[in-house]
Amino acid sequence: MSVELNEIIRLLQEIYPPELAEEWDRVGLITGHLDSKIDKVLVAVDPVATVADQAIALGAQLIVTHHPLYLRGTSFVAATNPKGVLVHRLIENGIALFNAHTNADSANGGVADCLARAVGLTKTRPLLPVSENTGSGRIGKLPQAMTLGDFAKQVSSRLPKCPAGILVGGDLDASVETIAVSGGSGDSFLSAAREKGADVYICADLRHHPASEHLEAGKPYLICATHWASEWPWVPQCSQILKESFPSQLEVIASTICTDPWTKRILSEEQD
Structure with missing residues (x-):
């Protein structure tokens, strides 16, 4: 069983109306065909390489993130920088990317x-x-x-x-x-x-x-x-909504990968 991507987007836009987004924001579908068949979704905070790795390993056809990939827009998606590489990896692996940011x-x-x-x-x-x-x-x-x-x-x-x-x-x-x-x-x-x-x-x-x-x-x-x-507490909530809305059609995974840029906090007493 599966569901078309456009049906999932319709649901997400009902829950997180695009009109609630700030004027400067970029929300919605970033990569993907609306008629794609989806049976596995990964929900995460950030559209970054580790999340793409997880989606590929899981065999997910859709990643739903909170943050947009190109907040300020771009004229190029060549695989010459990390975001361009990510776009190519998603497309090459048949993975759609959708985000709900300030509207969520x-x-x-x-x-x-x-x-x-x-x-x-x-x-x-x-x-x-x-x-x-x-x-x-x-x-x-x-x-x-x-x-x-x-x-x-x-x-x-x-x-x-x-x-x-x-x-x-x-x-x-x-x-x-x-x-x-x-x-x-x-x-x-x-x-x-x-x-x-x-x-x-x-x-x-x-x-x-x-x-x-x-x-x-x-x-x-x-x-x-x-x-x-x-912002992570939203991830399991969004995942649960998708599961309940398409109970026999979608497997939904809430990513627990920490995508903060920081790997350690060193306190003063630890410096000696």
Whole structure:
């Protein structure tokens, strides 16, 4: 049993409407024929060589990723650079590539909701709403207040393991309850998290100066995860939707390969 690629795309675009994507974003089908027969799908965060290797080894005909391959577009796909090589490998192995990026971030049940659920939030709503259930980021409550230190440990235990771990900024003994989250890079939502009354804001890729200047003015405290770890909770969710939608036609695998660029965090005391 199999299903045509266009049917899978139709479902994914219903769940993650393209119109929710930011204007600068590139979402949708990157390689593949719409009438291709698909019986095995690999879902991952990044369209990189290790994910392509996994798809080829599994015999998957479709990779669904969160991140686009060419975010800023290209005029060339020659196999003279890593992305060109990837395009050729996918085509040569009959593998389609589809992505849902900022549309999956904002969608109801998408990346932001998956991250909020993973770290234990309830009563969530969009941090920057487009509608009642869609928009950038999420803000919600913990079932009961806890210290920042304990909550950071909870976050670390519930996000997928990766070498870089997480960073925490703030008073570790302070009580926290209202939490804002955003998968991926989150500098641009610092002010929104403060305006909405968050005690803690979780995101990735926080830069030194924005984080430092923000904390000088007080809460929300900051938890900085890696980009991959903050967005990976969406992978099993998307996989489950595909399995349930095509139960007898598709085998769906959630990739657990860590595609963060970092391979180790060396603490100060380890340097001697």
